[in-house]
Amino acid sequence: MWVYPGGDGSIRGYRKGEAAPRDAAGLFVGAKSYLQFNLELEQALSGKWSVVLFGDALGTAASLRDYPSTDTLYAAGLGLRYQTIIGPVRLEYGRNLNPRPLDPSGTLLFSIGYPF
Template identity: 30%
Template sequence: IHGLGNKWRFLTRGKLGASLAKTIDDIPFSKRFFAGGDNSIRGYMLDQLGPKDSNGTVIGGRFLAVGSLELERKIWGNWSGAVFYDVGNAFDTEHGSFVTHGIGFGIRWLSPVGTVRIDLASALSFTDTPWRLHIVVGPEL
């Protein structure tokens, strides 16, 4: 989090992961990497992104690389507005994966129990995907 004067902030987030397993089949499904959702790449459903099998089902990956850039401006009191860009995916060398992108905007409320984020996001990497609503209570970005 980087302050840009009294009203502006620039927030970044990155998440990297890797498994030492030689193949995806050596990793239990619950331990594989997936991307997408409120705290990953907004604009996509939770765990919607990652390598797929021959049926088109997301099976997870051995690697993860996800990042976010967010610009926030204080509006009034404990309220602020934000615009953001998310990028990344879960990957595996055996199954095809590609870098996905999401953009959006939202409002923030610094409540007594933590920041409440309400975001509208678009999945740029998929055509004909509706905007998704993401609501999170907890730590910033």
């Protein structure tokens, strides 16, 4: 099974699927294994609003012989959350700290629900 990490549920400096390993042509090939670390510090501003500071790390390997990783990506960012009865409405910006040549410098993400 190939995995294509990236987005609001893994490393927030990338859009969904765009943190996966790339081949020599720059195309996404997917990961056979990955390690993920996420850290969030959330501060309430009021009963419904909060701000979050986060750091994400992701290590991926396109084949199992390269376990645990061949690529290690890092992102840090800031977000704003509004609590609803179905979960938080989240607006977050993740800045890539070590982007690969074809990667974005950062990504603005909008989502509903808890991140992990």
